[in-house]
Amino acid sequence: MLKDNFNLAYKNIRERMSRSILTLLGIAIGIMAIISLMGLGEGMNQAVTGELSSLSDTIIVSVGQGLDIGSIFSGGGLDETNGEYLTERDIADVKRIQGIKKVSTQLSGGGILRYNSLDVAASLTGMDVNVMHISYGIEDLESGSLLEIGDQNKCLIGYSVAHEYFDSDIAVGSRIKINGEKNVVNGIFSQYGTGGIGSTDDLVLITSRDFKKITGQSNITSATIQVYDVTNVESIADEIEQVINENHGEDDFVSATTMSSILESIQNIIGIMQMMLVAIASIALVVASIGIMNTMLTSVMERTREIGIMKAIGATNKDVMLIFIIEGMLLSIVGGIFGILLGVFGSQGITGLLTAGPMAGGGGGMSLTPIISIGSIGLAVGVSLVVGVLSSLYPAWKAARMSPIEAVRYE
Amino acid sequence: MNTDVIITKNISKTYGTGDIKVHALRHTNINIKRGDYIAIIGPSGSGKSTFMNLIGCLDKPSSGKLFIDGTDVSQLNENQLATIRREKIGFIFQKYNLIPTLNALENVSLSTSFAGVKNKDRLKRAEKLLGMVDLSKRMLHKPSEMSGGEQQRVAIARALSNDPSIILADEPTGNVDTKSGNRIMGILEDINNKGETVIIVTHDPNIAKRAKRILKIQDGVVSEENA
Numbered sequence: 001m002l003k004d005n006f007n008l009a010y011k012n013i014r015e016r017m018s019r020s021i022l023t024l025l026g027i028a029i030g031i032m033a034i035i036s037l038m039g040l041g042e043g044m045n046q047a048v049t050g051e052l053s054s055l056s057d058t059i060i061v062s063v064g065q066g067l068d069i070g071s072i073f074s075g076g077g078l079d080e081t082n083g084e085y086l087t088e089r090d091i092a093d094v095k096r097i098q099g100i101k102k103v104s105t106q107l108s109g110g111g112i113l114r115y116n117s118l119d120v121a122a123s124l125t126g127m128d129v130n131v132m133h134i135s136y137g138i139e140d141l142e143s144g145s146l147l148e149i150g151d152q153n154k155c156l157i158g159y160s161v162a163h164e165y166f167d168s169d170i171a172v173g174s175r176i177k178i179n180g181e182k183n184v185v186n187g188i189f190s191q192y193g194t195g196g197i198g199s200t201d202d203l204v205l206i207t208s209r210d211f212k213k214i215t216g217q218s219n220i221t222s223a224t225i226q227v228y229d230v231t232n233v234e235s236i237a238d239e240i241e242q243v244i245n246e247n248h249g250e251d252d253f254v255s256a257t258t259m260s261s262i263l264e265s266i267q268n269i270i271g272i273m274q275m276m277l278v279a280i281a282s283i284a285l286v287v288a289s290i291g292i293m294n295t296m297l298t299s300v301m302e303r304t305r306e307i308g309i310m311k312a313i314g315a316t317n318k319d320v321m322l323i324f325i326i327e328g329m330l331l332s333i334v335g336g337i338f339g340i341l342l343g344v345f346g347s348q349g350i351t352g353l354l355t356a357g358p359m360a361g362g363g364g365g366m367s368l369t370p371i372i373s374i375g376s377i378g379l380a381v382g383v384s385l386v387v388g389v390l391s392s393l394y395p396a397w398k399a400a401r402m403s404p405i406e407a408v409r410y411e
Numbered sequence: 412m413n414t415d416v417i418i419t420k421n422i423s424k425t426y427g428t429g430d431i432k433v434h435a436l437r438h439t440n441i442n443i444k445r446g447d448y449i450a451i452i453g454p455s456g457s458g459k460s461t462f463m464n465l466i467g468c469l470d471k472p473s474s475g476k477l478f479i480d481g482t483d484v485s486q487l488n489e490n491q492l493a494t495i496r497r498e499k500i501g502f503i504f505q506k507y508n509l510i511p512t513l514n515a516l517e518n519v520s521l522s523t524s525f526a527g528v529k530n531k532d533r534l535k536r537a538e539k540l541l542g543m544v545d546l547s548k549r550m551l552h553k554p555s556e557m558s559g560g561e562q563q564r565v566a567i568a569r570a571l572s573n574d575p576s577i578i579l580a581d582e583p584t585g586n587v588d589t590k591s592g593n594r595i596m597g598i599l600e601d602i603n604n605k606g607e608t609v610i611i612v613t614h615d616p617n618i619a620k621r622a623k624r625i626l627k628i629q630d631g632v633v634s635e636e637n638a
Contacts, residue, residue: 004517004524011512309508312469313522313569314497316490404469404496 002326009327012299023288023295024335027387030285031339031380036347037281038379039370041274043351046371048266055134055259057101057230059237061086061094061244062222063254086220086254090244094225097239102226104128107211109219113165113204114177120165124178124204126211131224132156136189140200144172144187147207154186155210158203162188178204179214225256233258285383288335289391296328296395304402311404321396328392329385336384343380344372415478416576416608417443417466422475422485424461435461437631438475443610445576448603450619451612452636453628460581462628463612467500467579468492480576497526501570503599505582507562509554509569515541516550519568526573533572540568544598560591567598571607578602580611584618596621 013020063084086105095103107126112119127135129149136146136156147154155178162170162185170176174185189200212218225240227233237256244254300307307320315323347370424436436458443449453459464470465477468484471492477485480499484492496502509518519537528536541550544564554562563583570578580599584592596618603609611622619625625636 003530004521007517008510008513015512305508306510309504309510310521310525311493312467312496312502312508314493314525314573315522316493316525318490319493319525405464 005323005326006330008323009330012303012327013331016299019295019298020331023291023331024338026288026291027285027332027335027384028338028342030281030288030387031336031384032342032346033281033284034278034383035340035343035372035376035380036350036370037277038274038376039343039347039372040350040368041270041277042371042373042376043347043369045267045270045274047368048270049263052259052263052266056263057226057228057233057259058134059225059227059233059240059256059258060222061225061240061254061256084253086223086244087247088218088220090247090254091220091223093243093247094223094240097236097243099227099229099232099236100225101228102130104131104224105208105218105220106131106222106224107208107215107217107219108221109211109215109217111179111204111215113161114180115166115170115174116168118166122161122165122204123202124206124211124215126206126208128208128224132205134224136200140189141187142190144185147186147205151186151207152210153181153183154206155183156187156189156203156205157185158189158199158201159191160201161204178206181210181214183210233260237261285387289332289387292328292331292388292391293395295331296324296392297398299327300324300395300399300402303399307399307402308404311402317400320400320402324396324399325389325392328395329388332384332388332391333381336380339384340377340380347372414445415442416445416447416480417441418476418478419466419472420476420478422465422472422477424458424465424470425473434631436465436472436628436633439633441626441633443608445608446603446606447608447610448600448621448623449608449610450622450625451610451628452614452616452619452625457628458631458633459612459628461631462633463579463581463610466577466610467502468495497522497573499576501573501575501578503563503566503570503578503580503583505585507554507559507566507586509562509565511554514551514553515546515557515565515568518554518565519572522569523572537568537572540571541565543571544568558591559587560594563587563591563595564598567595567602571602576608578607578609580609582613583611584613584615592618 063086091103091105094100105128109124111122111124113122129147129151132146138145141156142159144156147156155176157170157176170185170188172185172188176183176185183206189203192199192201206214225236227236237258240256241254245251248254310320310323351368351370419439419441422436422439423434426433426435439462451459451462461470465472466479468479469492471487472485475485476483479495482495484495487495510521513521516534516537519540520533523533523536538547538550541547544567546561546564546568549557549561554565557565563586567583570580578599583595583599587595599609599611600621611618613619627634627636
């Protein structure tokens with residue numbers, strides 16, 4: 001029975017080949033849009049998650065409102081603290097909290113750079129080497145390399161520092177003086193370009209030890225804390241805020257931000273974006289399902305006689321409905337399968353466009369690979385099934401209601 | 412069991428409502444015995460097709476009772492009527508009315524597919540029936556690839572596929588040449604000789620004469636005509 005229905009549906013679809021292909025194309029485009037946009041969204045999600053989840057045991061403590069997303073990877077933006085700093089006592093108190101594995105501080109303050117007998121004022125940032133490695137990668141540098149543990153009197157400088165502050169460019173290996181102390185330039189950051197909070201262009205980065213030695217200060221702007229157990233990270237962050245705020249007698253002197261909370265908000269944003277993309281893609285699908293309905297209605301009209309014959313020889317209303325629903329379903333499933341294939345390739349194409357186009361600018365360095373999950377393919381198949389059934393319900397119902405007398409009417 | 416395969420008790424069919432009622436069939440009482448061979452004649456508009464639609468269970472009488480093979484069908488709903496048609500009635504139409512997208516074998520096995528018969532059994536039966544109407548070699552051809560006579564023979568095989576109680580043929584020779592017409596009548600008479608009830612609706616007096624019994628319909632009134 002079912003096999004016959006499929007056979008009948010297949011033959012009818014073939015009989016009206018060009019019309020069927022056009023209908024099918026509509027569904028294919030709708031599904032393609034959904035598949036590729038979902039894949040893109042998922043790719044985006046995973047790219048971000050991948051970068052951040054390795055840092056899930058990390059808490060960043062900073063003075064003021066806390067971190068915004070842009071500054072996580074830079075560190076350079078953390079020095080706008082209105083002259084308020086964490087104290088050594090804060091750090092000592094934090095170290096006493098249970099479950100904390102390591103506390104690394106980031107220091108900042110002003111300094112004088114000298115190169116080729118020219119003095120320029122600059123802001124200095126001191127970081128523990130391991131924090132440096134969390135914050136930056138070799139891909140952020142245009143030349144040279146990051147500092148290693150044990151390095152002394154070595155610095156990393158920003159693009160502007162290297163190429164704009166002085167008469168002549170500074171190269172890796174050059175010697176500059178920071179507050180009179182000799183330093184070797186170990187690496188130079190690539191141009192950050194757009195400026196803003198995370199910019200590395202004006203950065204002069206040295207180790208925390210060198211910072212204290214050079215400036216004689218320990219102005220701690222932020223601390224990077226690692227915990228032993230990732231599951232405790234949120235409660236430890238709360239505790240840290242409490243301890244430091246108590247020290248300073250303010251309610252929101254400091255904020256402790258975990259990677260997972262940042263991750264969560266990023267994922268929320270991506271989720272909303274993804275939903276919007278899918279909603280837009282759904283419009284194409286709605287249009288396509290109207291197309292199926294239209295095709296099926298025309299088909300019902302054309303086959304009035306055939307429907308009458310089938311009813312005359314014993315097809316019940318249910319049988320007739322099933323015939324048309326299966327036909328609609330077959331159309332949209334085949335369309336859906338084409339859509340999935342198109343979507344898989346289409347999303348690669350969109351990625352290609354994005355990475356080659358204007359959005360690829362800046363120093364993001366995050367590679368976007370669309371991820372087509374089994375789930376989204378399953379969803380696409382499900383959606384096309386539902387669309388097929390829904391959009392052929394009305395035509396099928398119309399067909400089922402036709403009178404068998406049509407078939408035996410005298411001419 | 413009653414030997415009458417069709418019993419009509421005072422059935423009437425009226426179309427339309429209010430002032431413009433059309434009485435297509437009036438108070439008809441007819442019994443048709445199992446194994447009978449009947450011709451229904453009458454001019455166009457006489458109520459012939461109405462009568463045929465009623466005994467073919469395509470339509471319901473406005474009043475009266477109609478028994479097909481012992482079942483009162485006048486009160487059945489659409490789906491129950493479809494089941495009666497499927498089980499009790501084999502239709503043969505003037506214009507063959509085969510499904511154009513299906514080949515002969517699929518056409519013949521279609522109604523048994525609605526009955527839910529197993530694929531293998533259906534095809535076997537369809538092959539046998541097509542053999543009976545001498546179309547074994549044309550089984551995989553579509554209607555458009557066959558002559559009128561051949562298509563009508565496929566239609567006969569289809570009508571027989573559910574092993575019905577009544578074969579109802581509406582102008583079965585109306586669209587074919589004389590030679591094919593004779594052949595078709597021969598097949599129908601063979602079927603009748605094997606005990607099947609055959610009812611033929613026709614304009615053609617020569618065809619009607621071959622039947623055992625002739626019913627004449629005029630202005631919605633059915634009367635017996637002595638052959």
